[in-house]
Ligand SMILES: [Zn+2]
């Protein structure tokens with residue numbers, strides 16, 4: 001707004017409008033300090049990135065999810081691109097209070113520090129963010145601030161920003177299983193599953209609107225069905241074996257690479273077995289392996305999975321919203 005060039009007389013209203021538009025709110029406390037609207041009630045899961053693996057490109061972003069409960073956002077895994085996907089999904093960065101990491105493969109944590117940085121630099125880091133994950137997460141948070149210390153110190157001094165390192169509270173989950181965190185909206189428990197050569201934390205989210213279980217990356221593990229018992233939504237990683245051969249060939253992969261993929265993930269048919277055993281109400285396929293080969297259709301993913309599961313199957317895609325309750 002270019003009031004000085006408008007050539008018209010300033011009325012009180014035009015000055016008020018200018019002040020509000022310019023954010024000069026302290027001049028007009030009545031208009032400026034209106035109560036923020038109450039957070040919307042309800043819960044939904046948003047698939048932010050549904051491709052398995054760290055390769056960037058194609059129609060799917062790397063692994064990330066948002067569970068939103070009564071307007072508060074819990075981010076589950078932070079693969080490359082998570083911040084852009086959060087923004088695309090229309091999720092307020094300031095609503096992110098909790099981050100959960102399933103395991104330390106880069107496709108699940110490469111943008112962990114950068115997500116928090118991006119919340120901070122956009123002016124939306126007004127409350128602490130608590131992050132939970134396997135041992136090593138606390139080191140990763142500390143190292144991230146060390147890596148970016150020059151920029152952060154400059155912006156703190158130059159732009160008067162608060163110290164972001166104090167607003168990220170990382171917590172290594174060093175137990176095998178059990179309670180990770182609980183607040184007035186969500187109770188989160190973890191279950192360790194094999195994902196050779198690493199271990200992976202599957203998470204169970206109990207909300208007033210239903211239960212979501214997230215497998216993370218896991219080898220076929222019948223015990224996961226007990227952890228996922230009666231879930232309203234089971235989000236499970238998935239592998240299409242004929243596609244794995246094409247993927248290994250494309251990557252000039254060694255037999256060891258193929259062995260790693262097959263032995264540390266769950267084939268589509270086996271995912272159906274887990275969902276059936278768990279009596280999950282809805283199965284959501286995500287973390288597609290491979291996730292960027294267009295010749296593998298939704299119907300192919302679904303048909304493999306449906307061999308053993310006759311409940312609802314959702315073939316996930318980026319930015320898909322799954323309402324709870
Ligand atoms: Zn992965």
Ligand SMILES: [Zn+2]
Pocket residue numbers: 103105195217
């Ligand atoms: Zn992994």
